[in-house]
Amino acid sequence: MTKQVQQLDRVIIRFAGDSGDGMQLTGDRFTAGTAEFGNDLSTLPNFPAEIRAPAGTLPGVSSFQLHFADHDILTPGDAPNVLVAMNPAALKANLGDLPKGADIIANTDEFTKRNLQKVGYDASPLEDDSLGEWRVHAVPLTSLTVKALEGFELSKKDAERSKNMFALGLLSWLYHRPTEHTITFLEQKFAKKPEIAKANIAAFQAGWNYGETTESFSVSYEVKPAKLAPGVYRNISGNQALAYGLIAAGVQAKLPLFLGSYPITPASDILHELSRHKRFGIRTFQAEDEIAGVGAALGAAFGGALGVTTTSGPGVALKAETIGLAVMTELPLILVDVQRAGPSTGMPTKTEQTDLLMAMFGRNGESPVPIVAPSTPSDCFDAAIEAARIAVKYRTPVYLLSDGYLANGSEPWRLPEVSDLPDISTEFATVTDEEFLPYKRDAETLARPWAIPGTAGLEHRIGGIEKADGSGNISYDPNNHDRMVRLRQAKIDGIDVPDLEVDDPTGDARVLVLGWGSTYGPIAAAVRRIRKAGGKVAQAHLRHLNPLPANTGDVLKSYDKVLLPEINLGQLALLLRARFLVDIISYNRVRGLPFKAEELAGVIQDVIDSE
Amino acid sequence: MSELVNGKGLALIPKAEGKQTLKDFKSDQEVRWCPGCGDYAILAAVQSFLPELGLRRENIVFVSGIGCSSRFPYYLDTYGFHSIHGRAPAIATGLAASRPDLSVWVITGDGDALSIGGNHLIHALRRNVNLNILLFNNRIYGLTKGQYSPTSEIGKITKSTPMGSLDKPFNPISLALGAEASFVARTIDSDRKHLQSVLREATAHRGTSLVEIYQNCNIFNDNAFEQLKDPEVRDDITLRLEHGQPIVSASKAVVRAASGGIEVVPLAEAGDRVLVHDAHNPDPSVAFALSRLDEPAFEHVPIGIFRQVDRPAYDTLMAEQLEEAVAQKGPGDLSDLLMGGDTWRIG
Structure with a gap:
């Protein structure tokens, strides 16, 4: 049977299933194949904060949306053309986003009475005509997977777990994705468990073959590679790009990077990524709390490091006092806030832009802090370098306001030439003939000298108490305070930022x-x-x-x-x-x-x- | 002197050329504590002790929090960072972890270290960051003008506790031992010789050394440690802790109790049962028992080094991981990093 191949300019797929169904991995692998094929793409993972919500329930649904096209695209797409629903909960949770006429690939094995009841379906929507306006492909994904793996020495449970790879294989067939990468990936991922590796590969291939042979799918689709600017590309998420940007900032500033951080969703991946790159001389410090995270980063900055702390809204709230100290002591510091839905704990895995005013004003006193906000996942790389440039040049804490959408979303990134990255290095203060004044400002930038311990002749004391202009001695003089408040503001107001285009x-x-x-x-x-x-x-x-x-x-x-x-x-x-x-x-x-x-x-x- | 006390704590810090004097460490700032404050004695003791270390002044950093004691860094002509309430151990951790060539001191008080900053203190101790933490314990809040502190005795009448405080106090030594600190000592502001002898061992120790200094606040909690200074009783109640020496006062001795713990008995009755102090014992239980002897009041107060054990310092371990990463994969290359993972070329 020769199947029809239809050309499309873009497709939006959403994989949805239970938290334990491996939907994020499935989405990641489909994305990797799509990137390799040369489409432009944009992704939107959406997962519960719970590690494993009760199986089969609506709160437990995890999804991954991918938009890919033969032209440059800007978002992960509004409404899926295809929904892969691994269970009734996944169908119910996502049906509202699905335009009429879209394809639904449903795993019929999971549409049991019990699972239907869990989400409030009286009858199976696959069997009544409630899905009449969509194109439903009822596929027994689980039993097909188990059947395909009959020759393997696996428990039924282990065999069933490969159903996400069967689904991936089917979708890979449906959209003509290359398969080699996924096979290599599975071999590497399960290198220590070759039987599991083989089973997953077999399930993946069975899914592909099913598409080729079943009558349930009469058409497959091609989306031609996109015409993107020449260069070398890789797919990258916002958090990874931000971590790479910080590493690059350390290199370009010629400063050792010191990260003080406390785990928090959705920022933790930056801590994870940076902790893997110690050969760049990066010190990562998982502190006892958010306050110690920023405190240690500031202490390291006093010692001449590029101090960074990474967090999300609730962590920023805790760090506020130390950020004020960084404003007062005028030391470079990068504050990464991967914003999430608030207030309080809010919705940790959901995105929001609600920390802007906190970044602007969330400290006691007149306490200005520059703010840089990346616009896309890959832009997190450049924005991190820009934040570091300002911090180092103007000796100030700088906010880098990412968010959950950028952090977890991904897109192809045209790799920059390292030689094109800006030099953001600075000079530490050294002894001169003049008397050393820790708060004597650079005439152009208003930055004070960065005099680090170990420099003979520049011994000085800084702190959170108001400083006398120039000498940095403790001062309660009213006019001095007024002047210093204005100087700190003027320094931030005078930062060189490019015009709005x-x-x-x-x-x-x-x-x-x-x-x-x-x-x-x-x-x-x-x-x-x-x-x-x-x-x-x-x-x-x-x-x-x-x-x-x-x-x-x-x-x-x-x-x-x-x-x-x-x-x-x-x-x-x-x-x-x-x-x-x-x-x-x-x-x-x-x-x-x-x-x-x-x-x-x-x-x-x-x-x-x-x- | 043990094998631990060999200057190891100072090995990575550059030495000064020529002899230093007390004057080298005095800053030009006017000292502004209340007349009669115990802080003066501690400052003088530290200023006159520092030249003995022979370290480059520029490689010494004093970090403090908030409180009367936290003004300390302003008065020393070294690098200094007067930070925010309770956070000095966190800030000092970042500094010490990234700069093994610095001698980093934390100056803190009972409120700063044990109330608002309690969390940072115990975590610095467990990590064994290379810090000398001087905890000035005057059992009162001074800078906020006289509220009870986490080391005030139960029933303390203060402005915020007119009917007496209800909280059971922390024993800083017990707390530090519970956090598995590698160096824990107690001394007193009025005994400069002893204070300096403890500082000598503390600076020689690589890792976190916690030194509790009983310090008199003559305004809000005067004579809190009077018994330890009163010539009539002090020799009877002070149990000197010296490694390898029997733990005794003029009239009392510490012995093993039948229960398995320790107890204080009249010296005459102790005979050969007197406990010999072993500060280097990896098992902290005896040190902990010693720290409980002064409960609830100053009946017998151990003074000296409770515990001094060798454990790798945090900055050393951190630096070793960086070296190991380079040894395994070579120094980081930005271009290689960016090109890592799955890439594809267009055009």
């Missing part, structure tokens, strides 16, 4: 969509849709939140309307309104999920139409 191809758009951080992808995708439909809209994206680019006010004022989508209740809008007296139109959703391009396109169109 506006993307406005026709040059006559009257509506500007502004964003910051991880909303870049959905906003840019929405803007594309508007333009494709003949609409005119300008787009600008802020990377530096503090200080803002010098032209920010001019840009805002040159449009009739400024729309600012944020995954918070309008935090940047509050800052911009106060600062520039521009009546910004906010669009806010705090659902723990990134914006959808279609959703934003609708919002933008409404703003254009309301002119």
Whole structure:
């Protein structure tokens, strides 16, 4: 039987199953095959905070969405074209996101009475006509897998566990993905358990063969490789890119990296990654708590290291006092906040942009801290270097505001040439003929000298008590305090940040969509849709939140309307309104999920139409 | 002197050229403690002790938290970091872990180290970071003007406890031993000779040395340690702890109790049962029992080094891992790192 092959320009697949079903791994492997094939891609893992919620329940559903295309894409996609549902819970939890006509590949073996009851289905949706508007492929994935592995010396349970590889094989057939990488991967992953490796490979191949032979799938699909800029690529998540950016920052600053950190979702992977790279001279310190994490990083910075701490919102709350000390002592420090849904514990595995005002103001006293926000997973690399550049040059703590969406999402990354990376090195203070003044400022940057222990002749004392201008001695003089408060502010206000660039191809758009951080992808995708439909809209994206680019006010004022989508209740809008007296139109959703391009396109169109 | 006390704690720190004097360590800052404060005696003892170490001044760092004692770094002409309440051990950990060439001292008090900073203290001790922690224990909050502290005795009447405090106090020595500190000692502000002898051993120790210093706050808790200073009773209640020596005071001796623990008996009755102090015993149980002898009041107070055992310092272990990583895979190369993993080429 020769099957029909249909060409598509893009596909969105969502793998969904129980936390124990290996959906993240399945998604990762499909992504690797897709990257190797040369499509552009973007991923969105979505998993519960619980390590193993009760099997088969709605809270236990874990999913992985992948968008791949023959052109450059900006988001993991709004609505899946295909849902792989490993059990009734996965179907129920994801059906709402599925447009009519989409494919559903359901593992019929798991649609038992008991599993259906667990999620409130009275009858199997595969058997009544409730799924009539979708294309349902009922596949007994578990029993097919067990049957394929009959020759192996495996327990039934072990055989059943390979069903995710069967599903991967089937989807790989359906979309013409290369298979070699997955086979090599499985051989390596289970190198110590060759029988398990062989079984997984057999299940993977059985899934592929099933697609080839079954009548359930009459069409397979091809998505041609994308025409991306020439270069060497790898697929990378935001957390990994951020960790690499910190390593690169240490190299480019010629400083040893010291990470003081405490495990917290979704930032822990940065600690894990950095702890694997000790041969770069990186010291990673898993502290007793968040406070000790930042404290140790600041202590190391006093000693001449590039001090870094990584955390998420609740950790930032605990670190606030030490960040104030870093402001007062004017030492370089990188504060990575991988934002998550709050307040309090909130939803640890869900994304949000709600820490902006905390980063701006969440300390006692007038305590300005620069803020840099990456816009895409791979941009976390460059943003980390930029944060380090500011920290080192201006001797200040700097916030790097990532979030859960960037942290766990991934995309192809065109690798930079190391020789193109900026030199961000600095000079430690040395003895001169002049009297050493620990708070004497550089005329251009207002940075104070970084005089590290071990330097003879520069012995000095710093601390959290107000400093006399110049000498750094303790001072309660009212005028000195007023001057120092203003000097610290002026130093941050004077940081050299590039101008805000506006993307406005026709040059006559009257509506500007502004964003910051991880909303870049959905906003840019929405803007594309508007333009494709003949609409005119300008787009600008802020990377530096503090200080803002010098032209920010001019840009805002040159449009009739400024729309600012944020995954918070309008935090940047509050800052911009106060600062520039521009009546910004906010669009806010705090659902723990990134914006959808279609959703934003609708919002933008409404703003254009309301002119 | 044991095999442990051979200057190992100072081996990595550059030595000064020429002789140093007390004056070299005095900063130009005016000392601002209350007249009569025990901190003056400790400062003078430290300033006159430091030249003996012969270390380069620029390789000495004093880190402190918040409280009266935490003003200490300002008065020493070394590097200094007056940080925030309770966090000095954390900040010093980052510094010491990344700079084995520094002699890092933490100056803290009973409130700073045992209340707000209790967590950092015990974790520094268990890690054995290369720090000298001087814990000034005056059993009161001084800088906030006289509230009870975590070492105040039960029933303490203070501004915040007009009917007497309810909390059972911490015994800093017991706490440190419980955290498996490798060096734990107690001394007193008024006995400069003893204080300096303890500092000598503490600085020679590589790893965390915790030195509790009984310190008099003459404003809010005057004479808290009077018995230990009163010539009438002090020799009877002070049990000197010296490695290899019997643990005795002028009239009392520590012996093994029938229960298996230890007890204090009149010296005359002790005979050959007197316990000989073994600070290097890997088993901390006797040191712990000794630390409990002064409960609840100062009936007999052990003074000296309770425990001094050899254990690798945290910075050494950390540095070894970096060296091992380089030995296994060579020094890090940024280009190789970025190109690692699955890559593909376009164009």
